[in-house]
Amino acid sequence: MASRNLNGVEIRVVEEPAREAAGFLIEHAAAGGHIALSGGSAPGPAYQLAAQNHPDWTGAHIWFGDDRVVPTSDSRSNYRLVRTTLLDSLSRSPEVHRIRGERPPEEAAALYDKELDGVTLDLALNGIGPDGHTASLFPASPALGEQERRAVAVEAALEPYVPRVTMTPRVFGETAVLVYLVTGEAKAPAVKAAFADEPSPATPASGIRGRTTIAILDAAAASLLPQG
Numbered sequence: 001m002a003s004r005n006l007n008g009v010e011i012r013v014v015e016e017p018a019r020e021a022a023g024f025l026i027e028h029a030a031a032g033g034h035i036a037l038s039g040g041s042a043p044g045p046a047y048q049l050a051a052q053n054h055p056d057w058t059g060a061h062i063w064f065g066d067d068r069v070v071p072t073s074d075s076r077s078n079y080r081l082v083r084t085t086l087l088d089s090l091s092r093s094p095e096v097h098r099i100r101g102e103r104p105p106e107e108a109a110a111l112y113d114k115e116l117d118g119v120t121l122d123l124a125l126n127g128i129g130p131d132g133h134t135a136s137l138f139p140a141s142p143a144l145g146e147q148e149r150r151a152v153a154v155e156a157a158l159e160p161y162v163p164r165v166t167m168t169p170r171v172f173g174e175t176a177v178l179v180y181l182v183t184g185e186a187k188a189p190a191v192k193a194a195f196a197d198e199p200s201p202a203t204p205a206s207g208i209r210g211r212t213t214i215a216i217l218d219a220a221a222a223s224l225l226p227q228g
Contacts, residue, residue, distance in 0.1 A: 006225065009180075009195050010214045013222045018045035020216045021181045024123060025050040028177075029094065032059030033122030036167065037086075038066070038135065039078030040127040042181050044085045051089035060094035062087075063116075065124055066136035066166035067099040069108055069153075076160050077101060105153035105163040112151035112165055119150075121175040124167075124210060128182050131158060132190045132203030136166035139202045143168060169208055178210025185220040192224040 003012045014020045025046065028035050037043065067078040074080065079098045087093060097115055100108045126134045137143055138157035146152055146168040154164050172178055182191055194205035195215055201207070 006195050008209070008213065010212075011195065011222070011225065012214060012216050013219055014216060015218070017042070017181055017183050017216045017218050019049055021046035021125060021179060022049035022053065024177070024179050025125065026054040028123040029054060029057045029060040031122070032061075034061040034063060034119055036063040036065045036121050036124040036171075036175070037078070037082050038064075038125055038127050039081050040129075042127055042183050043125060044081060046125070046181065047082060047086035048089070051086050055089065055091040057090050057094040058092040062094045062096045063119075063121065063167075064097070064099050065126055065172075066164055067101055068156075068160070069101045069103075069105045069163040069165060071102050072098070074101075076162065099151075099165045101165075105165060109149075109151050109153040109165045113149050116150040116167070116171065121171065122177065124172055124175045124178045126172075126178060126180050126205075126208070128180060128187060128190050128194055128205045129158065130186060130190055132193050132205050133157070134180070134194075134205040134208050135172070136164040137169065137204040137208065139204060141204070144201055144204055144207070146170065172208050172210060175210035176212065178208070178213045180205070180213070180215040182215065182221045183218045185223065187221045188224045191215070191217060191221050196225050
């Protein structure tokens with residue numbers, strides 16, 4: 001594993017990013033932590049590995065960094081992804097705090113904001129989109145400036161164009177460990193913008209940091225980062 005610090009972020013370039021991320025999930029699940037999960041293509045294998053290697057999640061709390069406002073049976077639902085890759089394989093389940101995607105967006109956001117009151121995350125597992133978004137914090141979104149609420153409704157800036165509910169920068173900023181899991185050459189420009197360039201609202205992930213921030217990357221995703 002190659003590891004170094006870049007602009008306050010620990011960069012880990014590894015051969016098996018899913019296995020590395022699963023280690024964080026297992027550690028915090030075993031400690032009964034509050035864990036925020038994400039959707040997308042990269043985390044599914046990490047969820048499967050975490051369930052296989054540590055099936056007892058008693059005492060842990062599962063949250064969602066964001067989700068689409070769709071029913072839980074919808075293939076676009078982050079909850080559905082987490083259920084099928086992680087929750088259904090556990091022998092002992094955590095307490096799950098899902099975004100109520102079956103409700104109207106503003107109502108779902110208000111309910112989640114209330115549920116998050118007083119909660120500090122121990123771990124958040126985030127991805128980065130090709131446009132530099134993370135969770136559902138999109139480039140130049142008003143949600144990037146939200147300082148009071150912990151969850152807000154937003155419109156999607158890319159497909160699928162359905163409304164979303166997302167945690168706000170305030171929640172991620174208070175998180176003990178924020179882990180970015182990013183793979184593939186297509187994400188390399190966004191990774192560079194998020195971790196090597198100056199922070200900018202045009203690349204939301206460049207400004208979203210936890211108290212400790214770690215980026216788990218494969219070589220392809222890290223290919224545009226400065227060497228050394």
